[in-house]
């Protein structure tokens with residue numbers, strides 16, 4: 001798993017200055033950085049700031065969020081498979097929206113190899129105080145970069161006074177009360193503190209930043225085929241704070257998975273002619289709390305099976321669904337935990353499911369799930 005930091009911030013705020021210092025810090029720690037730089041214009045001036053021994057790819061002529069996704073995907077894939085590195089630093093243009101940048105970086109083809117450690121937004125302290133002079137759209141983008149940051153680096157504090165700095169701090173807290181705010185001159189920050197989560201996070205744990213803070217991503221593996229209508233219903237049920245979903249879904253009726261994309265209320269399906277891993281990347285705010293496709297589909301069945309049960313309507317995660325079904329199977333209220341009782345209970349649930357008004361797919365999907373839990377419990381009850 002490679003750690004990824006996204007460096008965002010307005011033109012001239014100090015992103016390249018931060019990048020150079022970040023690279024130096026990583027090298028001193030014995031870590032191998034790699035860089036993707038996105039510059040507007042056809043020439044990569046800033047890339048000269050990166051020393052020759054650091055793997056570097058440049059995304060020229062276009063902003064990361066509006067240049068062709070395949071091109072960016074190819075660049076990221078190239079760096080991933082051709083270079084050896086531990087941490088990927090991505091410097092976006094000042095014109096990039098953080099959600100769109102994440103969207104491009106986290107392709108379902110390789111999102112499982114990246115662990116997003118943070119979105120760092122660099123702010124030019126003096127220009128921020130003059131933000132009202134910016135055109136409306138530019139200012140809106142500026143504020144979005146601040147709102148979605150995990151860490152806000154208030155740079156160029158040498159150009160403002162104490163009073164202006166406190167005013168700035170106050171405004172930033174109002175815009176984003178979860179981000180850590182770090183003041184800096186020439187982007188000289190305590191990188192040790194910034195990357196401390198890198199040290200104690202094992203690759204299999206979600207990153208500290210992604211868990212606690214707002215904008216983030218999640219990768220869900222899909223273990224079963226899902227009909228298109230179930231995916232569409234799931235997407236409709238999700239909160240508005242889920243901005244993007246993309247990945248590969250196996251439909252029950254096709255040989256190969258379909259590429260599925262969801263963006264601001266619209267879905268798109270495209271047949272693939274190769275075998276790819278079925279998984280979905282979700283991007284949004286508080287994304288860890290959004291129900292997974294599997295949890296959604298099982299919960300729909302549980303609602304039919306146990307109509308009016310308050311507890312069922314509160315189930316969100318797969319862990320909660322497992323726990324609920326396990327308690328039903330074990331019938332904790334009345335029966336001792338024996339394999340015999342477990343089997344009886346399982347048969348009862350199966351009979352009930354078969355009488356429900358649901359599709360063949362739903363029935364099979366649910367019965368497979370019940371069987372899995374039954375097997376798990378029988379192993380653990382004996």
Ligand SMILES: Nc1nc2c(ncn2[C@@H]2O[C@H](COP(=O)(O)OP(=O)(O)OP(=O)(O)O)[C@@H](O)[C@H]2O)c(=O)[nH]1
Pocket residue numbers: 009010011012013014015016017018046093094155156157158159184185186187
């Ligand atoms: N006074 C002052 N100047 C700074 C500071 N940090 C960076 N600069 C200068 O600001 C200018 C822009 O810095 P960069 O690091 O290139 O900013 P950037 O965000 O990468 O710029 P773009 O790539 O054009 O978006 C450079 O001339 C830096 O030397 C600071 O804290 N104070």
